Amino acid sequence: MTGVKSLYVHIPFCTTKCPYCSFAVAAGQLKQEGAYVEALSRERVPERLRLQTVYIGGGTPSCLSTEALARLFADTRARFDIADGAEITFEMNPESVDVPKARLLCSLGVNRISLGVQSLHDPTLQALGRPHRREGAVRAFEILRSAGFDNVNVDMIYGLPGQSRDDVMTDLGRLLTLGSEHVSLYALNIEERSLFFARRVDVDQDAQGELYTEVCRRMEEAGVYQYEISNFSRPGFESRHNINYWEGGDYLGLGMSAHSHIAGERFWNADTLPAYLDLMNAKGSARTGSERLPPHEKLVETFLFGLRMNRGVDLDRLEQAFGLEMSMDKKEAIEGFFEMGLLEEQGEHIRATAHGRLVLDEVSARII
Ligand code: SF4
Secondary structure, rough: OOOEEEEEEEEEEEOOOOOOOOOOOOOOOHHHHHHHHHHHHOOOOOOOOOEEEEEEEEHHHHHOHHHHHHHHHHHHHHOOOOEEEEEEEEEOOOOOOOHHHHHHHHHHOOOEEEEEEEOOOHHHHHHHHOOOOOOOHHHHHHHHHHOOOOOOEEEEOOOOOOOOHHHHHHHHHHHOOOOOOOEEEEEEEOOOOOHHHHOOOOOOHHHEEEEHHHHHHHHHOOEEEEEEOEEEEEOOOOOHHHHHHOOOEHHHHHHHHHEEOOOOOEEEOOOOHHHHHHHHHHHHOEEEEEEEEOOOHHHHHHHHHHHOEEOOOOOHHHHHHHOOOHHHHHHHHHHHHHHOOOOOEEEOOOEHHHHHHOHHHHHHHOOO
């Protein structure tokens, strides 16, 4: 347990559910925020952990009232030892950013905001079912800056049906004018649990692949460097919390649907609000499942996560850390991808080439 340096807290509330969303959310149930934050404070935590990163995600954490936010942070600080200089990220959506909330979060020690902008083009926001518009997103960003946040991520979605290359590049250009330190760019994916899936919305994956190459190039020109498949930052502003995931590190997750990974065991909580609250009330634990990956599988999984990062992964060091060697058939598969130009060596690291990043899911599936 002492290896855990990262805490994720899931806040499931959203005003409505966006049609592309497949996350575990509790739409329109904010009246339960008091019971939820109270239940979070009762989740069992085996020992006092010293945290280097805290990530409050959702859902829409910013829709919590100021009272609920103050309680959430008071409980978290009482139960965990948050290291000086720890990265504390809070997710916000533009429609629930206001001056008092931004100032409160700053005073509570939040030092990184992830803002769900998604687009700065009103028809695109409408197509995504988002409640905010361009003007609201720009205003929210300005409020965050005025409150003192100097480490802000903005999310953007591209590759919607009917969206042209010019639409995407214009949208990205506008996003870049905000001057955020970090940008997460996602091609629209139609997930099974989403309304878009039920409506049979279709995306053109080939066109999305071409757009991906273009947006990566544009980000590089803007000096916002890619360090992971979907993530770009100015130097020094990479997400430490997410890098811990990609390096296969341990983390504790609290809240509805939250997953944890500690000392080789993965476990997770109930993924609906009623089930989470009922279990917490009945048992003081909302855990509904766990698994322990055999070390060989965990080694391969950690290697594949490492390939998501542009710097790649040092396989020799990974094998030393695990005290294991990757099997010959997997190493042969990796050799094959070198020959195909999808993976390459750089110093001690193996990493995906620009072409390999386009098809990393297929590469990973073949190595597994
Ligand atoms: S996409 Fe975000 S804001 Fe929309 S429903 Fe999902 S979690 Fe909530």
